[in-house]
Amino acid sequence: MDLQLQGKRALVTGSSIGLGAAIARALAAEGVAVAIHGRQPDRTYAVAADIESRGGKVAVVLGDLTVESEANNVADNAIGQLGGIDILINNAGGSGEKLGWNNTPIRTWIEAYDRNVLAAVRLIDRLLLPMQQSGWGRIVNVSSVAGVMPQPTGPEYSASKAAINNLSLSLTKALGASGVTVNTVSPGMILTPKLEEVFRQMATMNGWVANGAAWDEIERAFLKVSQVPLGRIGHVDEVAHAVVFLCSPLASYITGADLRIDGGVVPAL
Numbered sequence: 001m002d003l004q005l006q007g008k009r010a011l012v013t014g015s016s017i018g019l020g021a022a023i024a025r026a027l028a029a030e031g032v033a034v035a036i037h038g039r040q041p042d043r044t045y046a047v048a049a050d051i052e053s054r055g056g057k058v059a060v061v062l063g064d065l066t067v068e069s070e071a072n073n074v075a076d077n078a079i080g081q082l083g084g085i086d087i088l089i090n091n092a093g094g095s096g097e098k099l100g101w102n103n104t105p106i107r108t109w110i111e112a113y114d115r116n117v118l119a120a121v122r123l124i125d126r127l128l129l130p131m132q133q134s135g136w137g138r139i140v141n142v143s144s145v146a147g148v149m150p151q152p153t154g155p156e157y158s159a160s161k162a163a164i165n166n167l168s169l170s171l172t173k174a175l176g177a178s179g180v181t182v183n184t185v186s187p188g189m190i191l192t193p194k195l196e197e198v199f200r201q202m203a204t205m206n207g208w209v210a211n212g213a214a215w216d217e218i219e220r221a222f223l224k225v226s227q228v229p230l231g232r233i234g235h236v237d238e239v240a241h242a243v244v245f246l247c248s249p250l251a252s253y254i255t256g257a258d259l260r261i262d263g264g265v266v267p268a269l
Contacts, residue, residue: 006032009085011035015091016047017047026244079130098157116157120141139168140243147186181252185239185242186261188261199219
């Protein structure tokens with residue numbers, strides 16, 4: 001299927017590893033020129049080089065999106081190198097140590113909101129007006145099932161993802177028929193380097209598997225305690241393909257949606 005994205009230009013935040021890198025690769029495979037963003041130069045340039053080796057057009061933009069001046073530089077450098085940005089994927093963010101309500105300091109709440117919400121807002125503020133002026137644009141904010149199904153630990157992360165869902169819907173209503181759509185995707189358990197590291201530590205610590213166990217064994221152990229109707233943990237490409245579709249002209253009548261990519265975990269309509 002031709003997704004009609006040839007020649008579009010995208011900024012994918014947090015694309016030096018994991019899900020963001022998969023989204024950047026998937027967009028590039030559809031002919032999108034992609035600005036690869038990260039904070040670690042070596043890792044960021046490595047993803048860019050890999051995409052270039054496959055015939056993709058890329059730019060590299062470095063910066064900490066929790067710092068306003070650096071976020072502005074990321075946006076300006078992406079525009080400068082690609083000639084403009086038609087697609088913004090707000091993927092950067094993440095969670096810290098999953099603490100409980102009694103030992104999560106206020107500072108952790110502030111940092112989570114800055115990392116998962118305000119980082120996205122800074123880039124939207126900078127890139128939205130040119131999209132509106134051109135009459136076409138796509139914003140996809142990467143949320144999490146935690147935004148609608150919070151756990152007792154990591155409350156600041158769940159709350160920040162609920163906020164990204166809310167601001168996305170508000171922005172949708174503000175944009176109306178401007179030609180710019182805004183959607184969120186909410187992944188569940190997706191196999192990334194960070195998830196594998198955390199799951200390995202937890203499985204070993206709880207005695208579910210032996211130290212150094214193969215990933216398949218660790219996955220089976222977690223699925224016994226975390227019921228996923230599809231019976232497996234998801235892969236980054238499965239999220240990336242959904243994001244690319246939402247960016248395409250074929251998805252022009254989809255806006256304000258939250259697409260859960262969780263194997264059926266969330267027990268709600």
